Amino acid sequence: MxxxxxxxxxxxxxxxxxxxxxxxxxxxxxxxxxxxxxGFSRECAAKEITTITLIEDHGEAAILPPERLLGAVETQRSARSVCYAGRVDEALALYDSILALGPVTTAKR
CATH class of the missing domain: 1.20.5 (Single alpha-helices involved in coiled-coils or other helix-helix interfaces)
Incomplete structure (x- = not known):
């Protein structure tokens, strides 16, 4: 017991x-x-979504060289890190450089 x-x-x-x-x-x-x-601002989040979509669209269209898409992905990764570090203006400039790829335009058949 x-x-x-x-x-x-x-x-x-x-x-x-x-x-x-x-x-x-x-x-x-x-x-x-x-x-x-x-640590991730709304502005960065909006640009993140836009750039993800743009990179995916360009990847599916296969118009740009793969090296250029890889560069865009690396820039996006840098922008994400910079935004988490609190340097939002710098991150937005990086995101804008990705958006300079322009929209995907395909000719209709």
């Missing part, structure tokens, strides 16, 4: 530790996600 009286508090302490560890882990993950979300 003495063993059962010790196992109760020990199990309770273990559960408390486990709960604390899980709670702390969840808290850190939530804080990291919130920080990432707050």
């Amino acid at each position: 003495a063993v059962s009286s010790f196992s109760g508090p020990i199990i309770g302490v273990r559960r408390a530790r486990l709960g604390f560890i899980l709670g702390a882990s969840l808290g850190m993950a939530t804080a990291a996600m919130a920080q990432d979300q707050s």
Whole structure:
């Protein structure tokens, strides 16, 4: 019987530790996600979507050389990093350089 009286508090302490560890882990993950979300401006997000669509359209049309599309993807990655760093104006200029590829125009048959 003495063993059962010790196992109760020990199990309770273990559960408390486990709960604390899980709670702390969840808290850190939530804080990291919130920080990432707050670091990306709406302007950058709008340009990101536009450039993704443009790059995909050019890729499907296969009009531009692959090297040029790769350059656009690398520029987009740089713009994303710059925006996360808080340099929004610089990031927007990078996104605009991608948009200089122009829209995809295909001739109707």
